Amino acid sequence: MSIDPSAPVPERFNMARYCLAAAGETPDKPALIVAADACGTPSEVWSYAALEDAILRMAGGFRTAGLAPGDRLLIRLENTSAYALTFFGAIAAGVVPVPASDQLSAREAGFLLADSGAAAIALSPALPVEPVPEDVRVFAPEDIAALRNSPRADYAGTRADDPAFLIYTSGTTAQPKGVLHAQRAAWGRRPMYQGWYGIGPDDRVMHAGGFNWTYTLGTGLTDPWANGATAIIYTGEKDPEVWPKLIAAYEATIFAAVPSLYRRILKYAGAGPDTMPSLRHGLCAGEALPEAVAREWFERTGTVLYEALGQSEISTFISSSPSVPPKPERVGKPQPGRRVTILPQDGGDEPLPAGESGLIAVHCSDPGLMLGYWQRPEEDAAATRGDWFITGDLGMLDEDGYIAHQGRADELMNAMGYRVSPVEVESVLAEHPGVAEAAVAQVEARPGVEIIAAFIVRGPGDAVSAEALDAYAEERLARYKRPREYIFIDALPRTPNGKLRRAALAAMRASHTA
Known part of the structure; x- marks a missing residue:
């Protein structure tokens, strides 16, 4: 069944319920495969029914523990399936998860805890936070595991504009800023299904990131599940040589990574046309895809890399796809259902004609757009111009409807797919x-x-x-x-x-x- 990317979001909407709808349609189908090595024998296999049951039991556990809808829960866990269960279990309960990378220092994690005003933290002892106030509820890994034995709850009756999750991204100041997303954020990702992925329920999507990366939580889990597909996440040592073996062993049809990983696979892994027979194509985002890498990948593997441009505030919104062929020196086209334009860099909300460079902007009506920056109204005001959200990326629309990305208007850097x-x-x-x-x-x-x-x-x-x-x-x-x-x-x-x-x-x- 085709999905209309421009259909209006329902008034009552819970992101976790939306992502796990396949539990009622194909309950026994694998929703999540966790791979610890490339031998082809997974360490975990979660059916849609088992995944939904665990997530709803965790939602019940969070409610029993006293967390109320809207409370923030910082997730400071290692790269295991418990991270995903905690994230979606919180959303199912109406609690607002705050995902944190395991790469953060104790000081950086402490800032997120304090700035978010989190009522609780899911905390691995191997990932310290300084400090943890006495009034913050701490869920150790064994507590998180125990929550899966709680009485099963129902999905919270959230509205589309209720808060769903809070992520932190680098800004132009000395500290990261929170980006608050609504429950409708998952619905707002629908233009990506065919506008970037070309995904269907028979796909097996392998994401190269860990559970504790927001790129993985979205592209690697949220969207495959919303399409009834199978998500595959690898938790072992991430040497470049392992990825073609994993793709082949687990018969992945779509592979998602940052461009720099594709470059390393080409350099060290000997990727060729026979090494990944199941792969239909690759997805890349987070940093610019060098034309030489895209060309060599196709020459070596026979598969295409589809690039996307996005950011924490809205995820991806411009991309190539199976229906939008890549064009040299262009990221792609605005995804179906998106309203994207180029505005003058020095002010005004009248779109520029094709061929002129300016600021890439997305219409504020986009359901995937954030609710706003966490407790930073001045940042919200600076990011909007009329009915447009200003992304901070520079670009040019060409006569064929493709957009060239011309860097950032500010001084933000890009490292391994993270804005810094x-x-x-x-x-x-x-x-x-x-x-x-x-x-x-x-x-x-x-x-x-x-x-x-x-x-x-x-x-x-x-x-x-x-x-x-x-x-x-x-x-x-x-x-x-x-x-x-x-x-x-x-x-x-x-x-x-x-x-x-x-x-x-x-x-x-x-x-x-x-």
């Missing part, structure tokens, strides 16, 4: 006693490979080393936020008014490495 604020990294490095000033920028290490580099002005008489700064950052920043390179300079490049000239940093690196 240079200000956040700089503020941490500047706290080191041996650092007088610090600046961070994304630079090209070699063709097609970009890294985060730190430019350091040492304190007077100090000889702080790159190794010392890296160790310092390791304790305070998630791995994907940490600089890969430290460059020591005498002074930061600034304008006459003292503003950092971040664009000049790449040239300074070139002169230091020449």
Whole structure:
């Protein structure tokens, strides 16, 4: 049955109920396969009926524990199926999960706990948080497991605009900002089904990310389940060589990853036309897909990579797909049902004609658009212009309806599919006693490979080393936020008014490495 991507969202809507509708239609079908290795024997197989039962029992457990609809629950768990059950169990109960990466430092996780005002935290002892206030309810892994034995609840009678989940993303300040999504967020992903995935109930979707990544929670779980397909998540060591073996062993038909992983698979895994016979195509998002990688992947495997552009506030909204062939130097077209335009960078809400560059904007009526930034009304105001949400991405619409992505209008960086604020990294490095000033920028290490580099002005008489700064950052920043390179300079490049000239940093690196 075809799904209309522009159909209005029902007034009463629970995201978990929507995603698990197949439990009533194909209860015995595998909904989730958890793979610990590439031998083809899964460590876990969850049917739709078993998955729904566990999620509704967890919803009942959260209610019994005293969590009320709207309460926030920070999830600080490792990469296991318990993460997904906790996330969807909370949504089923009307509780608002706050997913956190296991890569975050204790300090970063502590900020999320405090800023979200979470009433509870699902916490692995291997993933510390500092501090945890006494009035915050702590669910240890054994408590989460016990919740699956709670009396089964029904789905909360939430409305489409009620809060569903809260995710944190880098902004242009020193701390991440919360993005609050409504229950309708899952319905708002419907344009992606054929506008990017080309998905059907017979597909087996393997996502390269862990359970504790929002890219996986959406593309790897939410959308396959909403289509009655089978989701496959791997929890073992993620060497590039393992992915073709996993795809073949578990007969995945769609594979989703960041472009840099496709590049590493091509380089190290010997991917070829016979290594992944079940694969129909690949999906990539999170960072720009180099044309050379897309071309080599097709030449080596015979399958196409479909790219998408999106962000935490709305997920993906521009993409290529089986019905929208990739076009060189273009991300794709607006997905069916989306209203996307290009607005002048310097103001105004009149769309620009084809061929002119400006800010990519999405209409505020899109059901996939966030409710707003968590407790940041000034950010909400800055992100809207008339009836349009300003994404912060620069682009150009061509005469064929394709959109070229031309980078960010702000200074956000991209690392392994995560947005990273240079200000956040700089503020941490500047706290080191041996650092007088610090600046961070994304630079090209070699063709097609970009890294985060730190430019350091040492304190007077100090000889702080790159190794010392890296160790310092390791304790305070998630791995994907940490600089890969430290460059020591005498002074930061600034304008006459003292503003950092971040664009000049790449040239300074070139002169230091020449």
